[in-house]
Amino acid sequence: MADHGGSAMTQEYMSSLDETRAELSALLELVYERTGEDFRQYKHPSMLRRVLRCVEAENAGSLHGLLDCARRDADCLLRLRAALTLHVTSMFRDPAFFRLIKERVLPSLQTYPYPRLWIAGCSTGQELYSYLILLDEAGLGDRCALYGTDLSDGVLDFARAGTLDASLLEDYEAGYRLAGGQRSLREYFEIEGRYMRLRPGLLSTASFAVHNLVTDASFNEFHLISCRNVLMYLDEAAQRRALEVIHDSLVPLGFLGLGNSESLMQALHRPDYERLDPAEPLYRRVR
Ligand SMILES: C[S@@+](CC[C@H](N)C(=O)[O-])C[C@H]1O[C@@H](n2cnc3c(N)ncnc32)[C@H](O)[C@@H]1O
Structure with missing residues (x-):
């Protein structure tokens, strides 16, 4: 029945x-x-x-x-x-990833006269600051350009200011050391009461702008694109579109870093990339 x-x-x-x-x-x-x-x-x-x-x-x-x-x-x-909106971020988030950037990517960036880096979905700036510091230690501090973009205008004001909560310094310092940092992170900041500010000049190679990875087009070509912990929020079609924009923006032999729970699964150009490490989502465009 x-x-x-x-x-x-x-x-x-x-x-x-x-x-x-x-x-x-x-x-x-x-x-x-x-x-x-x-x-x-x-x-x-x-x-x-x-x-x-x-x-x-x-x-x-x-x-x-x-x-x-x-x-x-x-x-x-x-x-x-x-x-x-989810803007959670931190400096040297996933230190093993940044150690790999230092060991595998920076030596290659040093061979370019003026390497360009795009930090897509940079939130309030901490990820971009981590790159700035590693570039500075690799002697690339004044011959590189970093572009930080995000969907949200509000977070970019924080990113431009270079000001962070000083109570986080110890946590950031631990990540910096695990990432292979050679100095003390304190050297990069001026402490002002409860806040710490990136030393003057450090941000001079960085520009920030609103950019939506799903609806906007490529705006330049880069030697490294870091798009970490952004794709994970997008549905499959949107991930595909974002990865197309990224592909259009990466020079041949350029590097692409994703977040730990992200991959190139949705990328139409997946065969054009080689994964550089089994544990970290770092790729190189080989075609
Ligand atoms: C969780 S945070 C990650 C921040 C940083 N990348 C990190 O890994 O620490 C995600 C950021 O991606 C931004 N975002 C989300 N969708 C985006 C899109 N379609 N285009 C550009 N940025 C986007 C959000 O506004 C947010 O600031």
Whole structure:
């Protein structure tokens, strides 16, 4: 006998799932229309988790309630945008990766008269600062250019300022040493109370600009592109597009660094890359 009760429940479940998807898409569309920040290509389960936290924080009762609130109240919309954005970063995050950069990549960059590096999705700048310091120690400090880009304008203001919370210095110092740093990290900063600021001049080779890896095109050619912990938030189609922009921006024999849970799986040009290390996601474009 057919289980009508079961199939009715399944139908109800499927239609509530469709409703959730539609409401989530409407929220992401609203954020895009009103703020220009585009989360529509992000993996939906991770967006949903963050949106549901926002439903609770705003006391909105449901996704529909949050949609109503965000339509009416510009502050609610900005809080929602902030909840969707993930800017977690650190200096010498994954020190073994930076040790490999020092040992395998910098000697090759030294052979170029003026190497260019692109730190895509650089957040508040700590990743780019890590490269700056390693380049300085390799004698490349004043003959290189670093470009830090991010989807979000707000984080780039922090990146440009070069100011960090001084209480993090010890943690950063530990990462720097594990990455093979030769001095003391303190030498690169001036401590000002609770803050530390990169020494004047260190940031002179760095430029920052808004760039969306999914919707914007390539803007230059680079010898190293570091795009760490960004692809992991994008759905497969968006990862493919971002990897195309990266491919178009990398010189032959250029290097590409990804985050530890990222890979070239979605890359159309995957055969053009050789992985340089079994443990670290560092690649070289060989064709
Ligand atoms: C988790 S942080 C990683 C920061 C840094 N790369 C690191 O590994 O420490 C991810 C950053 O990627 C940025 N981002 C996300 N999607 C992006 C996109 N489509 N284009 C450019 N940046 C993006 C976010 O704004 C955020 O600042």
